[in-house]
Amino acid sequence: MDVEFRRGIFAGIAAYLIWGGSPIYWNAIKEIPPPEAVSWRVIWAIVILLVVLAFRSQWSVLARVWSNSRTRLLSVISGILLTINWGIFLWAVTSGHILEVSLGYYINPLMSVALGVIILRERLSLSAQISVGIASMAVVVMTVADHDFPWIALSLAASFAIYGLLKKQPEAAPPLEGLLVEVCTAAVPLSLYLIYLVAFGESIVVTSNEHWAVIPLSGVITVAPLLLFGFAAQRLPLSTVGMLQYLAPTIQLVIGVYLFSEVATTVQMLGFVSVWCALGIYGFDSFRRDHRSS
Numbered sequence: 001m002d003v004e005f006r007r008g009i010f011a012g013i014a015a016y017l018i019w020g021g022s023p024i025y026w027n028a029i030k031e032i033p034p035p036e037a038v039s040w041r042v043i044w045a046i047v048i049l050l051v052v053l054a055f056r057s058q059w060s061v062l063a064r065v066w067s068n069s070r071t072r073l074l075s076v077i078s079g080i081l082l083t084i085n086w087g088i089f090l091w092a093v094t095s096g097h098i099l100e101v102s103l104g105y106y107i108n109p110l111m112s113v114a115l116g117v118i119i120l121r122e123r124l125s126l127s128a129q130i131s132v133g134i135a136s137m138a139v140v141v142m143t144v145a146d147h148d149f150p151w152i153a154l155s156l157a158a159s160f161a162i163y164g165l166l167k168k169q170p171e172a173a174p175p176l177e178g179l180l181v182e183v184c185t186a187a188v189p190l191s192l193y194l195i196y197l198v199a200f201g202e203s204i205v206v207t208s209n210e211h212w213a214v215i216p217l218s219g220v221i222t223v224a225p226l227l228l229f230g231f232a233a234q235r236l237p238l239s240t241v242g243m244l245q246y247l248a249p250t251i252q253l254v255i256g257v258y259l260f261s262e263v264a265t266t267v268q269m270l271g272f273v274s275v276w277c278a279l280g281i282y283g284f285d286s287f288r289r290d291h292r293s294s
Helices: 003-028 034-056 059-067 069-093 098-118 126-146 151-167 175-199 209-214 217-233 238-244 247-259 266-293
Strands: none
Touching: 003 069, 003 217, 003 238, 003 247, 034 069, 034 175, 034 217, 059 069, 059 175, 069 098, 069 151, 069 175, 098 126, 098 151, 098 247, 098 266, 126 266, 175 217, 217 238
């Protein structure tokens, strides 16, 4: 096995292990309300990103990103989407909805495919059309049978799919510098919110020595998997990266059921099985096409 390929595999697995296992961390500090947790997550992500940028001496790239109006606009919109995604995720994993989070990230690749067709006018193979159709029917069945629209799963899938779509634009910023602009966008209102909490003595983190020790990890959990993923993506075939991405929701599913004792209804399990079938069809088709092209 090629050394660079092996390093890419290890980095990719590490990234998805962190993403998949993150509900454990957020549940450990669930006394912190989600809005405050998101705010501290953004602040500490900025600190870590600034350290990484300083280490790499890439300030000129950041300046070019900010000076381009279209790139800046895309980064600002991406930052808003990222904040929405993080907020829903944090609330869900600390409120007994880890299974819905898992379902959302299983659906995400198929929603990205659907956006590619609708927005970018991409053509789908028959297998991809069948996959998107099966996933769509699964959502409809869960909504009708459970009388409960799966808004958590769909909101997470949609926000991250749109985020990914924006990152594919030609004017999109490089990953590291783009992420810094995105979190800085979110930091403007969230910093004001933190100032309000601190001023009125309502910040759980500030009033608790216990949380001060662990909240910086929120920045590590945010930045580390993104850097690892970027490292892996440069060294692995797209099909390999595509298959690795299902590690995170699988880990979340196991954590939800076995660690936090969440119970999946029959309809939810039907939804999971349907989405797994759809992903299996789509993954096999993608792997076959990549193998032919190589």
